[in-house]
Amino acid sequence: MSDPFRLEAEYYDRIWGLADRYKAEVEFLDKVLKEHGARRILDLGCGTGGHCIELAKLGYDIVGLDISQLMIEKAREKSSMEGVKASFILGDMKQAHSILKNANIRLPFDAVISMGSSLAHMLDDESLGKILVEVRNILSPNGVFLFCVSNAKCLRDDRIDQLRIDNMIDEKDLQMALLCYNFRDKTDQDILVWNTIWLVNDQGKIDFKIRTHPLRWYRIENLKELLRSHGFAPLHTYGDTLGHEPFRSDEHGTIFLICRKEARESQSEDTVWENVKESQPCRC
Ligand SMILES: C[S@@+](CC[C@H](N)C(=O)[O-])C[C@H]1O[C@@H](n2cnc3c(N)ncnc32)[C@H](O)[C@@H]1O
Numbered sequence: 511m512s513d514p515f516r517l518e519a520e521y522y523d524r525i526w527g528l529a530d531r532y533k534a535e536v537e538f539l540d541k542v543l544k545e546h547g548a549r550r551i552l553d554l555g556c557g558t559g560g561h562c563i564e565l566a567k568l569g570y571d572i573v574g575l576d577i578s579q580l581m582i583e584k585a586r587e588k589s590s591m592e593g594v595k596a597s598f599i600l601g602d603m604k605q606a607h608s609i610l611k612n613a614n615i616r617l618p619f620d621a622v623i624s625m626g627s628s629l630a631h632m633l634d635d636e637s638l639g640k641i642l643v644e645v646r647n648i649l650s651p652n653g654v655f656l657f658c659v660s661n662a663k664c665l666r667d668d669r670i671d672q673l674r675i676d677n678m679i680d681e682k683d684l685q686m687a688l689l690c691y692n693f694r695d696k697t698d699q700d701i702l703v704w705n706t707i708w709l710v711n712d713q714g715k716i717d718f719k720i721r722t723h724p725l726r727w728y729r730i731e732n733l734k735e736l737l738r739s740h741g742f743a744p745l746h747t748y749g750d751t752l753g754h755e756p757f758r759s760d761e762h763g764t765i766f767l768i769c770r771k772e773a774r775e776s777q778s779e780d781t782v783w784e785n786v787k788e789s790q791p792c793r794c
Contacts, residue, residue, distance in 0.1 A: 519581040536568070551571070563588060566595055577601065638736060656766075661729075704725050746768045747768075748766040
């Protein structure tokens with residue numbers, strides 16, 4: 511299978527994967543994971559392994575899964591350079607349970623995390639629902655799912671339909687301009703089509719590429735309903751990935767959600783809840 515994120519993986523750490531960001535986010539993740547007694551963690555859409563490596567340094571037993579071969583290669587390289595123990599598995603998170611089983615990864619996990627824009631690639635409720643079924647199957651009873659997505663209510667029109675500079679690097683070995691021309695998907699206004707133009711001079715090799723990724727922004731009410739109907743109780747929502755502020759839908763561009771796998775009586779783990787159950791009172 512060709513790598514759908516090869517170009518992004520090539521430059522990921524130079525643009526987005528900054529060490530300070532991972533350290534700060536992992537400090538907050540660590541606090542939440544400790545509150546829930548979680549030690550064994552799966553990172554869905556782990557990218558180049560930034561969160562996994564920081565969590566492994568804190569002694570967590572960690573596995574990262576990503577659909578991009580190059581992201582996984584970079585994550586393995588970085589973790590071995592840092593001398594930490596973490597496993598990285600190639601695969602689509604929509605089939606996470608069977609991929610982990612086939613790779614002889616021990617199940618269940620105490621917690622699943624998904625950071626950055628990994629879940630933005632799930633473009634509709636059905637795709638996110640598939641992930642939630644996988645996560646339920648992977649988690650231990652009372653296990654927790656911690657993830658962040660973007661808030662559709664804060665997707666402003668001034669980000670759309672105009673050419674913007676997304677990123678610039680001007681260093682000795684690499685000069686790069688990442689321009690973007692974003693637009694809303696015609697059939698779903700909550701999907702931002704992230705249309706990028708990459709201008710790269712990488713050690714003398716000049717490159718020009720256009721890349722398009724549709725990214726879903728989420729509505730909090732819809733998200734909570736989906737979680738409940740798939741057997742998760744939303745526990746807390748924050749408006750950032752550092753746990754500084756409780757989420758307010760008119761203000762925050764980020765939704766960081768902590769939810770817990772609910773006990774289920776007589777149904778198979780492999781099927782979605784047919785009846786929407788009322789979960790525990792939500793403190794979000
Ligand atoms: C924006 S990156 C975030 C990486 C990392 N979580 C971080 O915060 O640095 C999104 C990642 O999701 C991965 N991804 C997208 N769709 C996926 C899928 N269906 N299954 C597994 N990984 C996926 C991409 O390969 C990419 O590494």
